[in-house]
Amino acid sequence: MNPSLVPKLIGVALLAFVLLIISSATSYVIEPGTRGLKVTLGKTEDHFLAPGFGFKAPFVTSIVAVNIQQKTQTVHADCFSSDLQQVKIDLRVLYRVPEAAVVQIYREFAGDPFESLIAPRVQEAIKEVTALLTAEQIVKSREEIKKKALTSATQKIGTLLIVEDIVVRDINLSHELEKAIEAKMVAEQQANQARFTQVQTQVEAETAVISAKGEAEAIRVRGEALRQSPAYLRWKIVERWNGRSPMVVPSGPDNNGAALLLPLGPVEKLPTP
DSSP, rough: TTTTHHHHHHHHHHHHHHHHHHHHHHHHEETTEEEEEEEETTTESOOOOSSSEEOOTTTTTTEEEEEEEEEEEEEEEEOOOSSSSEHHHHHHEEEEEOOGHHHHHHHHHHHIOOOOOIIIHHHHHHHHHHSSSHHHHHHHHHHEEEEEEHHHHHHHTSSSSEEEEEEEEEOOOOOHHHHHHHHHHHHHHHEEEHHHHHHHHHHHHHHHHHHHHHHHHHHHHHHHHHHHHHHHHHHHHHOOOOSSSSSEEOOSSSSSOOEEEEEOOOOOOOOOO
């Protein structure tokens, strides 16, 4: 290699390096799911930057990315029920930063408002809701607690952030309180079963009474019909006769009632002497 070319190659390399530094200092890329903020000498512009490629003033302007995608964070709340029982509740809060609040969120909360804005409001909301319910009601009313806490937290936070949902992950009670609630629920189930059995027995008894009354009425009607038409009974007896010699037994001393036909059994032949 020609020794005179070495300084030229070094100069070209240095120039390329300088151009690379300048180009990286004067351009930026905003990733999808984020919005960019131009901060020039400590001052933030009033408008955010959309995702994509752009240029900025070198060395004096920096680009800060603020995530606007939905996030999930955990909140722990130590609450007290209306009957003064301590209840520990674990929550999952789903939230996101709206585009319109990107600049304000960065200026007031450094881009992450959860710990300073969302968590305290959610804790306050869940404590207000549980304070109106007994410990037993808190255990049974997860969905109701979630809805009321979400509504209250949304009102407290305002439009600065969007709280998509609150998920009640776990409700922890003391061991003694859990046992007491479990025993009460078992007693209620047994009482409900006893009431059901009582109602079932009552219905069966009423059904039997109705059936007996219906049967008695049917017997009365048939008896009345037989008294008015004795020939009907004779017809039924003839209809059921099996062809064997009958024995006529009068039904009364005046022989005016219906006669009963009794079949005679086979006659035994007497032995000859």
